[in-house]
Amino acid sequence: MGASILRLWMVMFRADVVVIGGGPAGLIAAADASQRGLSVTLIEEDIIFGRPERCAGLYSIRGLEKIGVPLHKSYIQNFIWGGVIHSPGGEVFELSSATPVAVVAAREALDRYLAERAIGSGVDVLLGSRAVSCSVEAGGGGYKVVLNDGGEASAQALVVAEGASATLARRLFSSYSAPYWIPISQLIVKNHGLDRRQAHVWFKNYLKDFFGYLVPINEEIGKLGVAARHDPLAKAHRLLREEIPGSKVIGYSSHSIYRGPPLEVGLDGNILLVGDVAGQVKATTGGGVVVGGLCARAAASHVYSLLKDRRGGVYRRSVSNIYRELKATYLVAKTIYSMSDKAIDALVRAASESGLSKTLALRGDMDFQITGLARSLASYSGLRFLAGLLRSLF
Ligand SMILES: Cc1cc2nc3c(=O)[nH]c(=O)nc-3n(C[C@H](O)[C@H](O)[C@H](O)COP(=O)(O)OP(=O)(O)OC[C@H]3O[C@@H](n4cnc5c(N)ncnc54)[C@H](O)[C@@H]3O)c2cc1C
Known part of the structure; x- marks a missing residue:
């Protein structure tokens, strides 16, 4: 990545856009803005993109296409053809497709791939630098970002993609x-x-905030996750003991992970929020790489229109459909996580007995889940x- 990674002895950077955060959202926004001809500086506090690796890495193939990320052997660990949902009472719903629907990615390798692409398209990267504050520049011509090492970057627009920390936001x-x-x-x-070829999801009486999952990397190794307030x-470890007793950590x-609705702040003007920090995440699964990537592209388009054509409103308009979907996804997630174990058993049993699996394989969508579900429900x-x-519940 040599030449474009700026060293810390260069203390003042000026660009059209400064992107804060080198996760997928920041890297995609930076590459898109740069490809449109804007000068872009990206600031990432870690010294290696994607490390520490903290992701199951399950992304729909269709979603990756939509965010302009081609399938690439450098980051793909496995292909997923479907999933198995286990209810608290042991009901099982199996979803399978005739072709792979998702990939399992090594997240560090994916972020490195996105970083190389951003740098290749002209983005200047400051690695190992933390943005500690942002303010309007004297004279009001732009924004100044102060770095933890005393350096500064200034730009006419800021894209904040700082993920879960949300400190600057x-x-x-x-x-x-x-x-x-x-x-x-x-x-692991x-x-x-x-x-x-199958991911697993478990609903359990002790998992009330989120399901437990296993995403296989191969026939031997997998990523097992549990999100819980406590x-x-x-x-x-309990899920592992119960469901995969012969395995070793x-x-x-x-x-x-974020399990809320998308946020309405940072969608206008010269300072934008993208990715997890903006709640651009599917509340059902906590997955944000594809939807955050779609919003990041919209943010890049907004910045370009604002700086080159003096035209505002692009970001909010472009994400309105995605936001509608994410809000509906949040409502569904809220409903599921407020259901009793018996109701989840009934839901999973009804899905399994109805033949819904085949319809979902044809009409479902891992990223636009509610749209896909609505399409699937409008069938025999x-x-x-x-x-x-209804029969099992009443
Ligand atoms: C265990 C786990 C499993 C997951 N599994 C999936 C999955 O299977 N599929 C999926 O789609 N999503 C998954 N997600 C969610 C996914 O990882 C996030 O949605 C995604 O990483 C969000 O990207 P982002 O760029 O918004 O934020 P991040 O990836 O969090 O990147 C933010 C970056 O900003 C940097 N940063 C923060 N503050 C500053 C600062 N002040 N200055 C400079 N740099 C800063 C951070 O170092 C970081 O690199 C998972 C998350 C977790 C935790």
Whole structure:
């Protein structure tokens, strides 16, 4: 990545756009803005992109296409053809497709791939630098970002993609509030003994905030995660003991996932929020790489229109459909996580008995889940599912 990674002895940077945060959202926004001809500086506090690795890395193939990320062997660990949902009472719903629907990615390698692409398109990168404050420049011509090493960067527009920390977002927007983060623990497990083509999801009476999952990397190794407000690590170990007793833990990471609605702040003007910090995440699964990537592209388009054509409003307009979907996803997630174990059993049983699996394989969408679900329910198996669900509940 040599030439474009600026060293810290260069203390003042000026660009059209400064992007803060080198996760997927920041890297995609930076590359898109640069490809449009804007000068871009990206600031990332870690010294290696994507490290520490804290992601299951499950992304839909269609979603990656939409965010302009081609499938590439450098980051793909596995292909996923479907999933198995386990209810608290042991009901099982299996979803499978005739072709792979998702990839399992090594997240560090994916972020490196995105970083190389951003640098290749002209983005200047400051690695190992933390943005500590942002303010309007004297004279009002732009914005100044102060770095922890005393350096400064200035630009006409800022894209804040700082992920879960949300430190700058809270300072920049007095109305910023996102009480939707949940701690998550992810174990790397060996000898899971499950089919490498299927991801697993478990609802349990002790997992009330979020399901537990296993995403296989191959037939031997997988990523098992549990998000919970209290003791996610202990709960992850319990899930492992109960469901995959012969396996062994060979790695561990912890972080937070977002399980709320998309936020309405940072969608206008010269300071934008993108990715997790903006709540651009599917509340059902905590997955934000594809939807955050779509919003990041919209943010780049907004900045370009604002700086080159003096035309505003592009970001808010472009994400309106995505936001509608994410808000609906949040409502569905809220409903699911407020349901009793018996109701989840009934839901999973009705799905399994109705033949909904085949319809979902054809009409479902991992990223636009509610749109895909609505399309699937408007079918014979969808109606059978609804009728079965009503019968078991009442
Ligand atoms: C255990 C786990 C499993 C997950 N599994 C999936 C999955 O399977 N599929 C999926 O789609 N999503 C998954 N997610 C969610 C996904 O990781 C996030 O949605 C995604 O990383 C969000 O990207 P981002 O660029 O917004 O933020 P991040 O990836 O968090 O990147 C933010 C970056 O900003 C940097 N930064 C922060 N503050 C500053 C600062 N002041 N100055 C400079 N740099 C700063 C950070 O170092 C970081 O690199 C998972 C998350 C976790 C924790």
